[in-house]
Amino acid sequence: MLVAAAVLVGTAGGAGPSPGVTFGSKGVVSHDGKVRYVTRRAGTGTLAEAISTKGGVIRRSRFLKGFYGVPLIAYDGSTGGLARNGTRLIVYSPRQQTTRFVVLDPRSLKVQSRIALSGNFGFDALSPDGSVMYLIQIKSNPNGPIAYDVRALNVATGQLYPGAIVDRREPNEKMTGIPMTRVGSADASWAYTLYIRPNGGPFVHALHTTAREAFCIDVPIGANDNDLSHVRMRLRGGSLELRLRGKTLATIDTRTFEVKR
């Protein structure tokens, strides 16, 4: 219900391109489905926990100073932050001035590194080995919809790679919109995100998380904003399917990015 409310507000008023973080129940689940990682506010800090999904046993816990949540990556409540190979878990604290990230070892929940970036960033994706983190850098734009850049960060050094990750076919197009839902390829090398825009149709942002490349694919599916908030995506074979209430609205060839309705 909260997610739906956020989506509605976002659609009407231009919500940010990053949904922020989540504290509590949902967290993020490991690729094998055996462990759920959650963070909870605890006094002046955060309690990070690794919970066995099968038995509900708290396997590990760690107290972190400051408030750090599990990254939300779309307004349907999709979460991220865990590397596909299970070696890194990112939690972060979104702020206007400085965004702070903590990189945890998922097995021990020990802090591997802390990264502070000047500016307003949101988490977007992680490469399969956790070495590259993709961020939404939000740019203030008082006269129009919120614009942003997709940036890549070297997790080992804590440094941003120069420049933004853009669709080289349309390098000058401004990134706008809010992420509605996300699906990733089985090896986590691709992250497909459905965005809606206040002025413009929906598009899928296809991010290659190992090659630091992205492609924006317009998907003229003719659904209204309310319906768009219920669209889900799935990968089948070499196709990305956009589905609404059990029906396929459009199919994108993941090699050519050709859209079929």
Place this chain on the structure above:
Amino acid sequence: MRRALVLLTILGAWAALATADGGGPSPGLDFGNGVVAPGGKLRYSALSDGRTTVLESVVIGTGRIRNMTFFKGLFGIPRVTFGGDAGGLSRDGDNLVLATWVGPPSTRFLLVDARTFQIRGRVRLPGRFSFDAISPDGSLMYLIQYLGPPNAVYQPYAVRAFNWNTLKLDPGSIVDRREPDEKMTGQPLARTGSASGWAYTLYSRVKKPPFVHALDTVHRRAFCIDLPWKHSGAWIARVRLHVRGGTLELRRGGRTIGRMDTKTLKVG
């Protein structure tokens, strides 16, 4: 949290030593594994940094946190055996007891509404106590009161009943009325319960036969039933208890090695 983990590691090491050397009868507190609700759908776990305790209920099967709260102080889910069995949850699923480490000078207990996590009662008992069992409706709590010097191993103890409605200990101890003068000693190794409110605990003793402590948590009575083995060897730690029909089965490695009729308390 790190400090608490160090503390827990130290205490965990102490518990392990106690087991090996024949320590006192308290298995201590649990942080993380918790206790499973009747029905097997929820697990209650406590975590603490030494000053604050987080109590959570986690959905078994998804790992999602259902409910969470904080308490001031260090409280854990009480362990009831050295085999890792945890207790504190009433059979009706409504009440959960949390405990501090055994005193001195005192031991504290909280009675928590297992659904809302509201505190229903709290008590600080002068002396050294540990949780043993709770009645099916949560109104009565059974405690082990240690009677020897604080650091003594294999010290005698008494089973006491505490009434959560009156917040008072019942006078006297819960003894086997057939042998009222026998001193209680031993280490709890395994536990099972019955729907009617009996708690069956397997105890080992040095150079004595192991026994089953059968505690009727509804009617405040207990029986000690010696088992037909000369000594409590190391193997006894691998024995598990199961209630099947009117029989308490003692099982080891999947094989039943002893049976006790739960009505007559006769061992076969």
